[in-house]
Every structure is written in structure tokens, then in C-alpha cells.
Amino acid sequence: MPSIFPLARWQIEAYHRAIHLVRGPHPDCPTCAGHGGIEVYQQHYEEPETELCDCWDPTPVIRLPLWFRRTERAPF
Template sequence: MRLRIQLTGWERRRLTLTDTPRPDCPRCEGEGGHAYDYGDHEGEYAGTEWDPCACWDETRRWILLRLPRIPRRRRGVRDPWSNEPPF
């Protein structure tokens, strides 16, 4: 198992310990899987599929620390067309 710390989440940010693909894997060459494009019945691009490799488990992750939400500083209303500097 090759672990790394990753910042995850959009609204509720957290530090997560995740597994990574084996860098010397002969099947995926360290990519973690294979991506391939496919088309619809007319031959046009319809999307990309992802087949994960057996050397890596995408679902293996542990939440280490939930990060507090820091409120944004509110700025006063400023006229965007003003020539005055913001200070």
C-alpha cells in the first residue's frame, strides 16, 4: 500500500489518507487504470470510460482531519466603474 495525504471535499474540506497506484505496475504503468474514448451509433465522441487497475483501490481512504470552515471577510460595496483606488 502506498499512502498519501490529500485535501478533499468542496464544502466540507478535510485531510484524507488515500491509496495510490503502484508506480512499477506493468499493466497500467503507474496510471492506476486505463481510459478509453467511445462513440455513439453515428461514430461521434460520446464520452470516456475508466477501467481501474487491480494494483490500486480507489475506495481505500480514511479521513484524518476535518478542517474548520473559515468565514470569508466581507468587503464593503464598491462601485466597479469608479476610478478611485480601493484604499
């Protein structure tokens, strides 16, 4: 289970053999109020759907490996 340490908009996750840096939603966003998602109600559906706000893109992750893997070389 990764451990998460919030640091303003940044989250630091220690996961396996690497540290992941993820930028979260803007805390002062007037559209989503810092949640990163907007609930959109459809006419035909009872439950709302959640769409991503423009202030946050969860895709980019900075990965910092704690140590590098050894590569085995062919013996010939």
C-alpha cells in the same frame, strides 16, 4: 480546494476539518504503468473506456479529523 501532498503511493489531502489519506496505484505495475487505469477500446465506440487496474482500489480512505465536533445536549 484540497491540497495534495504525494508521499510514495500515499496522498495526503487536507480537506475542511480533516486529513484524508488515500493510497494511489502501484508505480511499478506492469499492466497500467502506475496510472491506475487501463484504456479499453470497443469495436462500436470511437473513444476508449477506462477501467481500473487490479493494483489500485480508490475507495478506501483513512479520515483523520483535526478536531471533534461539539455535541449539544438536550436541556432537559
